[in-house]
Each structure stands twice: as structure tokens, then as C-alpha cells.
Amino acid sequence: MEALSGLLLVLFVAMISGTIVSVALPQIIGALNGTQSQYTWVITASLLASTASTPIWGKLADLFSKKLLLQISIVIFMVSSVACGFAQDTAQLIAFRALQGLGMGALQVLVQVIIAAMISPKDRGKYNGYLGGVMAVATVAGPLLGGLIADTSWLGWRWCFFVAAPFTVIAFFLLQKTLRVTHVRREGVKVDYVGATLIALGVSVLLIWVTFVGNSFDWLSWQTAVMVLGGVAVLAIATWVETVVREPVVPLHVIRRRTPALAILASLAVGMAMFGGSVFLGQYFQIGRGYSPTEAGLLTIPMMLGVLLSSAISGRMVSRSGNVKPYIVTGAIVLTVGFLVLSTMDHETSLVLIAAAMVLVGAGVGMSMQNLVLAIQNTVPLRELGAASGAVTFFRSLGGTVGVSVLGAVLANRVATGITEGLAKAGIDPAKAAAGGKSTLNIAALPEPFKGIVRAAYGDATGHIFLISAGIAVVGVIATLFLKPTKLRDSVDLAEPAPANDDKAPVAP
Numbered sequence: 001m002e003a004l005s006g007l008l009l010v011l012f013v014a015m016i017s018g019t020i021v022s023v024a025l026p027q028i029i030g031a032l033n034g035t036q037s038q039y040t041w042v043i044t045a046s047l048l049a050s051t052a053s054t055p056i057w058g059k060l061a062d063l064f065s066k067k068l069l070l071q072i073s074i075v076i077f078m079v080s081s082v083a084c085g086f087a088q089d090t091a092q093l094i095a096f097r098a099l100q101g102l103g104m105g106a107l108q109v110l111v112q113v114i115i116a117a118m119i120s121p122k123d124r125g126k127y128n129g130y131l132g133g134v135m136a137v138a139t140v141a142g143p144l145l146g147g148l149i150a151d152t153s154w155l156g157w158r159w160c161f162f163v164a165a166p167f168t169v170i171a172f173f174l175l176q177k178t179l180r181v182t183h184v185r186r187e188g189v190k191v192d193y194v195g196a197t198l199i200a201l202g203v204s205v206l207l208i209w210v211t212f213v214g215n216s217f218d219w220l221s222w223q224t225a226v227m228v229l230g231g232v233a234v235l236a237i238a239t240w241v242e243t244v245v246r247e248p249v250v251p252l253h254v255i256r257r258r259t260p261a262l263a264i265l266a267s268l269a270v271g272m273a274m275f276g277g278s279v280f281l282g283q284y285f286q287i288g289r290g291y292s293p294t295e296a297g298l299l300t301i302p303m304m305l306g307v308l309l310s311s312a313i314s315g316r317m318v319s320r321s322g323n324v325k326p327y328i329v330t331g332a333i334v335l336t337v338g339f340l341v342l343s344t345m346d347h348e349t350s351l352v353l354i355a356a357a358m359v360l361v362g363a364g365v366g367m368s369m370q371n372l373v374l375a376i377q378n379t380v381p382l383r384e385l386g387a388a389s390g391a392v393t394f395f396r397s398l399g400g401t402v403g404v405s406v407l408g409a410v411l412a413n414r415v416a417t418g419i420t421e422g423l424a425k426a427g428i429d430p431a432k433a434a435a436g437g438k439s440t441l442n443i444a445a446l447p448e449p450f451k452g453i454v455r456a457a458y459g460d461a462t463g464h465i466f467l468i469s470a471g472i473a474v475v476g477v478i479a480t481l482f483l484k485p486t487k488l489r490d491s492v493d494l495a496e497p498a499p500a501n502d503d504k505a506p507v508a509p
Contacts, residue, residue, distance in 0.1 A: 004127065006175040007111050008134045010074065013171050014107040015138035017081060017100075017164040020146035023282040023297045027150050028157045034090040040408030043279055044207060044401055045094045049101030050108065051397035052200030055249040057106040058389055059191050061113045067179050070110045071172055077103025078168035085161035109393045114179070116377050116389065131311070131370060143282065143297030150293040192249040198238035199250070203398065205231035207405045254380055254388050259486070262479045263375045264395045266332060269476030270368055271399030272406075272469070279404055280411060280462060281358070288347050288459030302355040306362025314367045318374070322487045328371045329480045335364025336473040343467035347459020364473075368480070369396070375483065403472065407465040414464055418457030426453065 021028070022043075029039045060069055080100035087093035111131075119127055149159045209227035217223040242248040254260050281303075285296035314327045338360030345354055373392050380388040426449060 004115070004130065006171060006178045007114060008130060009167070009171045009174060010070065010107055011111050011131060012134050012138045013074075013164060013167040014077065014104050015134070016142045016145070016167070017077075017104075017161075020142045020149070020160045020163065022279060023143040023146045023286075023293050023300070024150040024157050024160045026283050026286045027293060028093070028160070029090065031157060032087075032090045032093065035412075038090040038094070039283070040404060040412070041094050042090070042097055043404050044408070045098040046101035046104060047397060047401040047404060048200075048204060048207060049098040050105035051101075051203065051394060051401050052196065053102050053105040054109050054394040054397055055199070055391060056191060056193070056196050058109045058113065058391065058393070059247065059249050061110055061389075063191070066110060066114050066117065067175065069106065070114065070175060070179075073103050073106030073110060074168050074172050074175075075103075077107060078165055081161050081164040081168070085158040105393075105397065108397075109389055112373060112377075112389050112393065127315070130315075143300050144294065145297075147292065147294030147297035192241070192245045192247055195238055195241045195245060196249045198234055198241060202231045202234035202238060203401070205234065207401065210402075210405045210409050213409070250391050250394065251388065254376075255391055257379060258482075259379050259484055260376045260388065260392070262483050263328075263372045264392055266328070266368070266476040266479040266483075267372045267392050267396040268399040269472050269474075269479065270332065270335065270365070270372070271396035272403035272472045280407065280465060284345075284459065284462045288455055288462060290455060299351065299355075300358070303358035303362035306359040306364075307366040308362075310363040310366030311370060312366075314371065318371060323485065324371050324375050324378075325480070325483050325485045327367050328375065328483065329477070331364045331367025331369075331371070332473065332477040332480045333364070334360050335368065336470055336477055338362075338364055339466050339470035339473055343463050343470055345459075345463045345466070347456045349463075368476070372396075378486065403469070407468060410468065411461050411465050414461035415457045418461055419453055422453035422457055423450075 025039065025042065029035075029042065034042075057069065057073070077100060080096055080103060083096040084093060084100060087096055115127060115131075145163070146160050149155050149163065150157050205227055209224065209231065213219055213224060239252075242250055242252050255264055281300060282293075282296050285291045285299050286293060291299065310331070314331070318324050318327055338357050341357035341360065342354065345357075373389065376388055376392045428449070
């Protein structure tokens with residue numbers, strides 16, 4: 001528990017920094033006079049860097065000192081957070097957020113790897129409950145703290161980034177004192193930087209295409225052909241590289257097995273639905289409904305309570321029974337139902353109905369997300385734990401990155417259409433309305449008639465992205481239904497290396 005306290009604080013630092021920013025982001029982008037696409041990319045840049053670096057951190061954790069890597073990632077995270085606070089425009093903020101994503105990706109995977117190296121899969125369920133509880137507390141406290149900071153004139157939104165610094169310093173020295181992880185160095189092993197670079201490049205090209213298609217160029221255009229075909233070709237080359245290198249950054253021999261493959265597919269879908277949908281809730285409450293950042297933070301509490309309760313309860317029940325599949329399937333179904341209810345919302349929907357749907361979404365995330373990682377970790381030996389954990393975290397973050405980009409692009413297009421239609425109904429020329437050059441996210445700077453039109457456009461468009469999230473979540477439900485029901489092992493390591501294409505690996509008694 002002493003070592004776990006430092007790890008939980010690290011996780012708290014990473015989580016709270018993201019949730020603090022999420023509720024204040026409409027005000028941040030408005031203050032920097034940014035656009036909806038830039039709003040999306042402030043989130044996407046961090047997720048993309050986290051996604052691209054996660055497999056590398058996971059592989060490094062198999063090769064070098066896990067404790068040293070964790071402390072390095074804390075330093076990267078702290079420096080980039082402070083840099084974000086000094087950003088003078090959206091371009092700088094996006095760049096610093098990408099650097100912050102490197103640290104976030106490391107923290108996410110290294111905490112899971114270190115805990116898995118100390119605790120057996122069967123016992124890990126209740127400790128995953130502690131992880132879920134910390135995530136829930138950070139996610140509840142983050143929006144509230146972010147809202148208070150954004151609403152306090154003598155602090156301002158920049159302190160949403162600065163506030164992470166003291167937490168990271170405390171976490172660094174606490175881990176130095178309490179964390180003891182045995183490391184066995186493997187000689188002659190190299191990290192597959194080429195494969196990781198190709199994966200990041202291919203994903204980035206496709207995400208940039210998603211962001212600009214339909215606005216800067218048409219769906220059927222030479223730009224679309226170049227970017228889509230180019231991105232797919234790079235990813236195909238990356239896949240080939242992963243099959244020939246000695247130490248692939250994404251272990252294909254692991255993810256080809258039935259349980260890891262299905263768990264990764266479910267994680268991809270859950271990540272797309274959860275990140276892509278929930279990231280826009282703070283924007284909905286502030287832009288679509290007119291609440292302050294503090295009030296928006298309070299309104300997100302139902303979702304976090306769902307995460308807190310479901311992760312704690314399901315974690316202990318998993319440890320008691322040793323069965324993980326029922327909770328994963330139930331979580332995926334509950335998540336889908338929650339998004340279906342949210343898809344009915346507009347700028348006048350009852351907050352009670354929205355709160356109930358958010359509880360369902362949170363409960364679904366709490367039951368499925370950590371247990372999917374646990375299902376994969378149960379199938380691999382200790383020596384492959386970092387790579388396997390990095391792979392599932394990679395695909396979950398990839399899903400979140402794609403989800404934010406796709407749903408952000410859909411939201412931007414729906415909002416633009418809604419504003420144009422609203423202006424036309426009000427008898428206002430859209431060309432003249434846009435001449436002021438003010439961001440539609442900076443509500444306070446807009447003229448009074450325009451405010452109502454913008455709020456209605458954002459509020460009504462949000463329901464459409466949750467409908468897409470529900471459709472994506474259905475894929476996760478289907479994948480979890482085909483998971484093989486297995487008992488979690490009691491030992492930290494397998495008795496012998498897992499066979500390449502068989503989930504029925506020998507288990508230590």
C-alpha cells in the first residue's frame with residue numbers, strides 16, 4: 001500500500017490535469033480567439049502524442065527500470081503543463097499539449113505495468129477498484145477545481161495548467177521513497193522506434209484528414225485520396241515492420257490471440273465512445289446551456305459517481321469470483337444505453353434525464369475499461385507485461401483520439417450549419433455576422449441576438465455525436481460477447497511462456 005500510494009498519486013496527477021482543462025477549455029479557446037477545430041485539436045494533440053508514445057513506454061518498461069521511467073515521465077508532464085500555462089495562442093497551446101501527451105501516455109501505461117508486476121491478476125481486481133476510485137475522485141474534483149480557477153479573476157485559466165506542478169513534485173519524491181520494483185535487465189534488446197514512428201505518422205495523417213475534410217476540401221478530392229491512401233499505406237508498412245523486427249513495439253503474436261484481440265477491439269470501441277463523447281459535455285453545458293465553468297463541473301458529477309461506484313464494486317467482485325467477462329459485457333451494454341439516452345438531448349433537455357444518462361455512461365466505463373486491461377494481462381507472462389499493457393492502452397487511446405477527431409469534426413459541421421440556419425431564420429446575413437472575427441466559443445464577446453443562435457446550435461448538435469458514440473459502443477458489446485470466459489490466475493507470472501496462438505496458457509497454481 002505504501003508503493004501503491006505513490007502510484008495512485010501519479011494517476012491522480014494525470015487525471016486531474018485533464019479534467020481541470022476540460023471544463024475550462026471553452027473559456028481558454030475563447031480567450032485565445034480559437035475555433036471549434038482548434039478546440040478539438042487541443043484535445044486531439046494530447047491524445048495523439050499519448051497514443052503514439054504508449055507502446056514505446058510499454059516496451060521500455062520491459063527493458064529498463066520501471067521506477068526511473070515513471071519519474072522521467074513525471075518530469076516531462078510537469079514541464080509541459082507549465083509550458084501550456086504560458087501559451088500565447090492556440091498554436092502554442094496545441095504544441096505544448098502534444099508534449100504533455102508524451103508524459104500522460106507514460107503515466108497511464110507505467111502505473112498499470114508496475115501494479116501488474118507486483119500483484120496477481122486475481123487480486124488485482126480490488127486494486128483496480130482503488131484505481132477506479134482515484135480516477136473518479138480526480139474526475140469529479142478536476143472540473144470543480146477547473147471551474148473555480150476559470151471563474152476566479154485573480155487566477156485565470158492559466159492556473160488550470162500551473163496547478164499540476166506541485167502535485168507532480170510531491171508524486172516524484174513520494175515514489176522515490178516508497179516504490180521498490182525489481183528489474184531484470186535484458187541484454188541485446190532494442191526498441192522498435194521505426195515501427196512506432198510509422199504508426200504515429202499513419203494515424204496522424206488520417207486524423208488531419210478527418211479534421212479538414214468537408215471544410216477545407218471535399219470528401220471526393222485529390223487531397224482526400226492522397227491523405228487516406230497515404231495514411232493507410234504507412235500503417236500497412238508499419239504492420240509489416242512489426243512482423244519482421246525482433247522486438248516489435250506492438251506485439252502482434254500477443255494481439256493475434258482471441259482474448260487479447262477481442263479485448264483490444266472492445267477497448268478501441270470503448271475509447272472512441274467514452275473519450276469522443278464525454279469530452280464535449282463540458283462544452284455542451286457552457287456553450288449550449290449557458291452555465292459557468294464551475295456549474296459545468298458540478299453538472300458532470302453524476303458521470304464520475306457512476307465510474308467511482310461501478311469500478312469499486314466490480315473490482316472487488318472480480319477479485320472474489322475470478323471471473324471478469326460478465327462485468328466487461330455488462331459495462332459495455334450499460335455504456336451503450338447511456339449514450340443512446342444522451343443522443344436524445346438538445347439545448348432544452350431536462351438536466352435530470354441528462355444526469356441519469358451520465359450515470360449509466362460512467363458505470364459502463366467503470367465496469368469495462370480496467371477489466372479489459374486485466375483480461376489481457378491475464379494471458380501474458382511477466383516478461384511481456386509491459387508490451388501487452390502498452391498495446392491495449394495504445395488502442396484505447398487510439399480509439400479516443402479517433403473518436404475526438406471524428407466527433408469533433410461532426411460537431412463543427414453541425415454547429416456551422418445550425419448557426420447559418422439560425423441566422424437565416426432571424427433575418428441576419430451570415431457573411432456579415434462572421435465579419436467580426438470573434439470565435440463562437442467566446443460567448444461573452446458575441447452580440448445578444450447571436451448568443452441565443454450559437455447556444456441553440458451547440459446544444460442541438462451535441463445529441464448527434466452521442467448517437468454516433470452509441471453506434472461505436474455497440475461494436476464493443478459485440479466484441480465482449482465473444483470473449484472466452486476464463487478464470488484469473490493467482491500468480492503474478494505464468495508458469496511458462498504463453499503459446500503464440502492459444503489462450504489456454506499453462507497457469508501457475
